[in-house]
Amino acid sequence: MAPPCQSFPAKDLPSAVQTTPTGKLRKTDDGKRINLDRCDLMKLFQYECAIKHPDVPNSPIQCWPVQRLFRRCQDRNGKFMVETTAWEGTGTGTGAEDMTQSALPGLSRAGTDRRIQDP
């Protein structure tokens, strides 16, 4: 069994990413705090699939992509990943979020609004 984990809302990510699972404070190589906006933005697709016509035998399966976003950050102990699917573009960052939004139009909340149909 996994130990009890404290959940937190996505908007608290900038402060939540400052600690390791053991409760120690994360520091970058030059001794600064972790700045999510400076971490590499990564993406990955998962899907929502459904049978097109469930009542017809051998009906094709249709899948809609769900984009998940991650930030690959680095502290003194190496790299760690932060899923930012629900955080990107919410404006709770530490200053560079305007850049993120203009560079990535429509990327935020991609999982809810952008359902591109796959062939």
Place this chain on the structure above:
Amino acid sequence: MPSFFGGLIGHPLRTTIFAGKFLAFTHLFLEYGWSTAPAAGPSMLPTFEMLGEWLLVSRLHRFGRGVEVGDLVAYNIPINDQVGVKRILGLPGDYVLLDTPGSGSNAMIQVPQGHCWIVGDNLPASRDSRLFGPVPLALIRGKVIGKIKPFHFHWIRNPLKRVDEPSEA
């Protein structure tokens, strides 16, 4: 070869030792090297089809050794005795969404030490960490590195990439 196998015929002890060595080597290879497993079920659509595909699993990555976010792993499902295949979305110390993106819940957790967060590619039809929570890395049997269809094989690559990188398709 005839003399090799001919040397076994009529020598029960030698035959037994040979069979034992063969079984031991096979076990070593499948347990610590590479093994295959059939993929079945809707939870990994469209990455894997419902039926008819086999997976090549690297047991060198057992217990989550060297796996990264985005990799596919075969693992012992904690709530029954079967082996499942899911995608790693978080490793110890990483931060992940507790629920499905777009479900309305923005709750997140930090993956505890010695655990990982795994989610199937077909979000509505997968039972994974969203149901049973973080999975101990000790339950990871290996990393899925290839897909085998009749007369067809291809490697599986990690799809996680930088947003500014051009996509493969």
